[in-house]
């Protein structure tokens with residue numbers, strides 16, 4: 001079974017991606033150029049990624065006392081990816097890019113996430129370089145970002161610290177001006193950083209010539225004190241190895257040291273590190289302190305970092321989706337081949353009959369259709385968000401602003417919904433395999449372990465929920481939520497006239513009204529502690545409403561297509577979502593609307 005027909009359907013029949021080519025930026029593109037990119041990525045993923053997914057899980061990265069060792073397959077896969085030009089695909093022609101729409105880039109990267117998510121396809125590197133293209137100086141772009149796009153350097157994002165995960169205001173890494181001439185460095189105001197960064201993905205390896213860390217740190221005030229809160233946070237480029245203004249390595253190591261590798265439950269093909277900055281292991285010009293160049297304005301670091309985090313959140317949602325999809329395909333294949341049990345006839349089971357394949361049992365079909373509706377729905381949502389990114393960057397001003405606001409509201413869902421429900425899909429994939437699913441002889445347990453990360457990093461589920469209910473649905477006078485309601489209404493207006501979809505359109509309309517009413521009820525007292533006590537159930541209900549909308553819209557596109565098994569499957573996945581999933585929102589919203597304090601009010605000693 002191939003992912004490609006689903007991607008093609010969503011890109012071409014649903015999102016009409018080639019219509020982007022009417023924009024000046026994408027004028028040289030056509031369906032043929034999009035197909036060529038998809039073909040190349042599908043092939044590299046099949047040849048260089050998929051065969052090594054288990055290998056990178058069992059041959060975890062290790063430190064040999066001198067350097068971090070990764071399997072040769074990881075080197076080969078990442079080399080092939082860089083050579084394909086995908087790292088710079090979305091960039092301008094004059095810096096070596098293809099000016100590819102992000103919608104197509106995201107779709108193409110889906111093949112790698114499905115083949116081997118932890119070998120990775122440079123999400124951190126492109127995110128890091130994209131941030132510098134927006135907030136960096138011309139020289140910072142030349143020296144750091146362009147070398148990342150070329151595959152010479154790779155990138156990280158260094159936010160978390162051992163004591164500061166969800167709460168970045170507690171970042172304690174310090175950055176002090178490096179000498180009297182610190183402001184005159186052509187690479188940007190030069191500082192010396194000291195502190196520890198925890199959980200840094202791809203923080204140490206030998207896959208590229210250099211690693212460009214983007215580090216959040218605080219510049220102390222004149223009394224040597226760190227400004228409390230996020231206001232005091234600045235952003236710095238800290239290369240692992242020092243570079244000159246031509247982007248060449250000077251031969252000197254920067255003072256960034258690997259303190260240890262984290263040994264993870266899954267996603268083992270990517271290193272995860274504790275890094276010590278400025279402890280003096282690699283003094284620069286005889287002094288301890290990691291050299292870092294300020295990006296943007298001092299004190300505005302988190303604002304700059306959000307540029308990378310928003311992209312990363314769509315990337316995380318896509319990764320979760322494709323892990324779910326990998327499990328769906330594996331369990332579908334298994335269910336078609338595993339004989340077990342006999343059908344129940346009017347006279348009971350007939351033991352003289354040969355066993356049937358498990359795909360013939362209604363409960364196995366239920367588990368397969370659940371996975372299909374979660375994963376194909378999530379893929380549609382991620383591609384829709386990617387399309388909004390293109391709108392934001394290339395549409396007329398009013399459309400672009402609408403896209404920006406819609407993305408604000410949808411990003412927590414794009415990150416969280418697949419993290420929860422495509423993980424559930426992985427659990428169902430294990431269930432379909434029975435005992436075999438619980439062994440390492442089949443790939444599904446690894447997909448689950450790999451996917452379990454996604455509810456944790458890039459803002460945990462709880463933090464995303466508070467972002468949605470505490471900020472996103474309220475911002476700019478609730479305009480983002482109104483815009484989303486407008487889009488949902490457009491879809492249901494189109495669906496309500498089709499007899500087959502009328503009941504679903506009504507159900508979606510009710511869900512929208514329920515979410516709107518719950519949003520108001522949650523904030524009725526104006527107390528954040530009341531409103532946010534049940535932020536996660538709100539996130540779950542909101543996400544299910546969004547997915548029901550996406551499915552109905554996808555079903556409208558499928559409805560117009562000629563009869564095929566794929567069409568039947570898509571319409572069934574939509575119905576599954578409306579019949580088995582959407583009704584769940586009532587229970588979630590009940591506790592939100594009543595501002596239920598069962599959990600929040602329970603004293604600690606009662607647990």
Ligand SMILES: Cc1cc2nc3c(=O)[nH]c(=O)nc-3n(C[C@H](O)[C@H](O)[C@H](O)COP(=O)(O)OP(=O)(O)OC[C@H]3O[C@@H](n4cnc5c(N)ncnc54)[C@H](O)[C@@H]3O)c2cc1C
Nearest residue numbers: 157158159160165166199200201456457458459460462463
């Ligand atoms: C494999 C992996 C890769 C990672 N990669 C990176 C990376 O490249 N760069 C980087 O900077 N970081 C990275 N992280 C760090 C990740 O972003 C953090 O783990 C995450 O933000 C949570 O922080 P924490 O682990 O300190 O947990 P905590 O913040 O201690 O949270 C623990 C629990 O408490 C909840 N909680 C915390 N605060 C609140 C609150 N105010 N209200 C309600 N609930 C709350 C959380 O939701 C969570 O369930 C990575 C983590 C992992 C595991």
